[in-house]
Amino acid sequence: MNPRPSLASRIGVGIAVAAVLIFTLFPVYWMISSAFDAKASSGGQSLLPQEFTLDNFAFVLTDGGFGTYLRNSAIVALVTVLVSAVVCLLAAVAVARFRFKFRTTxxxxxLVVQMVPLEALVIPLFLQVKSLGLLNSIIGLMVVYVALSLAFGIWMLRGFVAAVPVELEEAAYIDGASWWRMFRSILLPLVMPGLVATSIFSFITAWNEFIFAMTILGA
Incomplete structure (x- = not known):
């Protein structure tokens, strides 16, 4: 039987937990408090809002262009997910099923591309987008996000495709199925969990990323 913790240890644990909660939740509280404080924009904000206002929300929703930014983010993220999902899946099938020259290379x-930090790719991708004439365009941003998602997506989906027994595909061919029918009815359902996972990764990448968006759209 384990001994019951002493009162001092329980108090210490409680204080530690409270400190962690305050440290974690205070930025959230400060953000919400600033949103409703009329003096926040002038630097006169206190711990508790002195003047309650909704003008900050009105500015964001009208003059701030929040709706436009939200729409652009949604369009870029969804297009990135769709394009990267198709390209990653087809590329994963190619490297997992077909034997061709330089396949290992x-x-x-x-794999090496995934090791390169994103900050090191800002200037090269900026020059590439500039050469394509896609600066200050969400199409250029989509191209960049798709490129950033491909390495991880192809590598991850390759494992899912390779895990599907080749005998299932051969059985479909024996039954008279075409490659497209086999792909649609057998391979795609079996790799769908991996496709969903890579799509979520692509969406998060496109939705949360800021450096490339600021560089390409603010050029």
Whole structure:
């Protein structure tokens, strides 16, 4: 039987938990408090709002262009998910099922790309987008986000495709199914969990990313 913790230890644990909660939740409280405080924009905000106002929300929803930014973010994220899902799935099938020259080299290049920090890609991708004439365009931003999602998506989906027994595909061919029918009825349902996971990753990448959006759209 374990001994019951002493009162001092329980108090210490309670204080530690309270400190962690305050440290974690205070920024959230400060953000909400600033949103409703009329003096927040002038630097006169206190711990508790002195003058309650909704003008900050009105500014964001009208003059701040929040609706436009939200629409653009949603469009870019959804297009990135759709394009990267299709390209990653087809590329994963190619590297997992087909034997071609430099196949191992392609896989190693995909793995190496994931090791490069995003900050190191800002200038090269900026120059590429500039050469394509897509600066200050959400199409250029979509191209960048799709490119950033491909390496992880292809590598992850390759594992899911390789895990599908080849015998299932061969059985479909024996039954007279075409490649497209086999892909649609057998391979795609089996790799759907991986496709969903990579799509979520692509969406989060496109939705949360700021550096490339600021660089390409603010050029």
């Amino acid at each position: 392609v896989l190693m290049m995909i």
